Amino acid sequence: SQKIEQNSEALNIQEGKTATLTCNYTNYSPAYLQWYRQDPGRGPVFLLLIRENEKEKRKERLKVTFDTTLKQSLFHITASQPADSATYLCALALGGGADGLTFGKGTHLIIQP
Amino acid sequence: DTGVSQDPRHKITKRGQNVTFRCDPISEHNRLYWYRQTLGQGPEFLTYFQNEAQLEKSRLLSDRFSAERPKGSFSTLEIQRTEQGDSAMYLCASSFGPGVKAFFGQGTRLTVV
Numbered sequence: 218s219q220k221i222e223q224n225s226e227a228l229n230i231q232e233g234k235t236a237t238l239t240c241n242y243t244n245y246s247p248a249y250l251q252w253y254r255q256d257p258g259r260g261p262v263f264l265l266l267i268r269e270n271e272k273e274k275r276k277e278r279l280k281v282t283f284d285t286t287l288k289q290s291l292f293h294i295t296a297s298q299p300a301d302s303a304t305y306l307c308a309l310a311l312g313g314g315a316d317g318l319t320f321g322k323g324t325h326l327i328i329q330p
Numbered sequence: 331d332t333g334v335s336q337d338p339r340h341k342i343t344k345r346g347q348n349v350t351f352r353c354d355p356i357s358e359h360n361r362l363y364w365y366r367q368t369l370g371q372g373p374e375f376l377t378y379f380q381n382e383a384q385l386e387k388s389r390l391l392s393d394r395f396s397a398e399r400p401k402g403s404f405s406t407l408e409i410q411r412t413e414q415g416d417s418a419m420y421l422c423a424s425s426f427g428p429g430v431k432a433f434f435g436q437g438t439r440l441t442v443v
Binding site: 221225248249251253258259260261262263266267290306308310311314315317318319320321322 | 334338361363370371372373374375378380385386389421423427430431432433434435436437439
């Protein structure tokens with residue numbers, strides 16, 4: 218069955234450093250992959266989408282890579298700030314003809330001042 | 331653009347009661363999705379609509395769950411004969427179409443006592 222793995226343990230990063238989050242998937246060939254940010258008690262907020270034919274996407278301090286051979290996406294936040302502290306969710310297209318997303322458990326990122 | 335709106339934000343109900351949640355998507359969006367999120371997990375896809383047509387409902391958790399979008403605008407999610415295991419955050423999202431970013435509402439937190 219399809220499986221998405223994110224490091225669901227907290228990731229502690231010093232302010233100003235680059236935070237790198239990992240999303241691995243198995244038994245799956247998604248047409249695209251998305252990253253969302255979720256704050257406690259709130260709905261996810263879209264950050265970036267990368268398609269299977271794209272290697273890298275950037276938006277301000279964010280960068281995402283997509284390696285369909287390794288079945289892995291890396292999400293980077295450069296010059297991290299305490300306000301970047303949140304849970305980051307990796308999501309893949311459901312596939313099978315159905316629209317919608319399959320989410321990982323998320324990684325809880327803590328940026329320490 | 332007022333975003334995706336969900337009502338109520340919180341619902342406490344007794345086991346065995348029926349509950350109904352409402353979602354108002356972004357007005358230009360023809361796709362509407364329902365997800366469930368439990369503590370420490372990512373959102374879990376339940377169902378989605380394109381306009382008023384429900385295109386995928388096999389992932390609804392049981393026959394106690396049903397969703398409607400009668401005029402292709404707002405949607406309702408109903409849970410009949412609630413059980414304690416139904417306690418979760420129920421999220422609604424909308425989008426312009428498949429394979430693009432989704433906009434999530436703030437969710438309805440259901441507690442079954």
